[in-house]
Amino acid sequence: MNTKIISRLTVFALAGALLAGCATEQGTNTAVGTGVGAATGAGLGAIFGGGKGAAIGAGVGAAVGGITGYNWQAIHNKLSGATKGTGTQITEQPDGSLKLNIPSSVTFDTNSYAIKPSFAPVLDQVAQTLAQSPEVIAQVVGHTDSTGQPAYNQTLSVNRAQSVVNYLSTHGVAPQRLSAQGMGSTQPVADNSTEAGRAQNRRVEIYLRATAQPGQAPK
Structure with a gap:
């Protein structure tokens, strides 16, 4: 040959x-x-x-x-410590991102987009993580249950996601590393016909993604 x-x-x-x-x-x-x-x-x-x-x-x-090969495990461990007892789920996604799923019992009161005191420790750790990992960006996605008018739910979900972005910005994270998106009630993860299901659907998701090699700022 x-x-x-x-x-x-x-x-x-x-x-x-x-x-x-x-x-x-x-x-x-x-x-x-x-x-x-x-x-x-x-x-x-x-x-x-x-x-x-x-x-x-x-x-x-x-x-x-x-x-x-990004070392998500170290970030996962830090976030797990800050979210313990809050019901927050932290999972690695197929696209390589790390997702925090924070329930409504922690994030916002009904019909409100003012961040609850119980949400602050979680967001403080996210802000600290982003400060220590300049190659990581965050996408915040707000979700509601199906109660109420779709237009109202859409606006509420956007405002909630933006509240999270504003909080992170005021805690040292550059705005260009953050994005907010509201999905209203269009992406349920549980049955909206039950209170337990609606509680699961009212949530905030934060996706952390690496956009550059460690040590390089994202472009």
């Missing part, structure tokens, strides 16, 4: 193994993710562009690896 073909097959096999390594839980150390991404990118670049292609591929791969 042609030596060049063998070399390319070897690199493909190596790249596949390295990519498999990238598919571990996001608790993986960032440095490992970056290194694996760089190696994978370099290998693929070498196939298509020789030495120059390897250098370019390594740069691209490092960026991908830096996000894939």
Whole structure:
């Protein structure tokens, strides 16, 4: 078999193994993710562009690896401590984001978008986390139950999400790293015909996403 073909097959096999390594839980150390991404990118670049292609591929791969290997576990642990006893659920999402699902018993009173005192410790920890992780951004999404008119619920959900963004902004988070969205009652997670279900649907979700390699500010 042609030596060049063998070399390319070897690199493909190596790249596949390295990519498999990238598919571990996001608790993986960032440095490992970056290194694996760089190696994978370099290998693929070498196939298509020789030495120059390897250098370019390594740069691209490092960026991908830096996000894939982002150490969410440390952030998860910090947030878990601050949200203990609040009913907040913290889950890792398929797209690589970390979601905080905060129930209505903690966030806002009925028909109000004024942040409750019980919500402040959770938001304080989110603000601290963002301050310590400049490559992370936050998307805040407000939800209501189906009680009331859809237009009213939509406006209320937007105002609640914006209240959270305003709170984080006044606690040191740059506005360009924050976004607010209201979904009204359009995305229920439980049955709106029961009080227990409506309580689950009245919620605030905060998504944390890495947009750059650690140490780099998001563009």
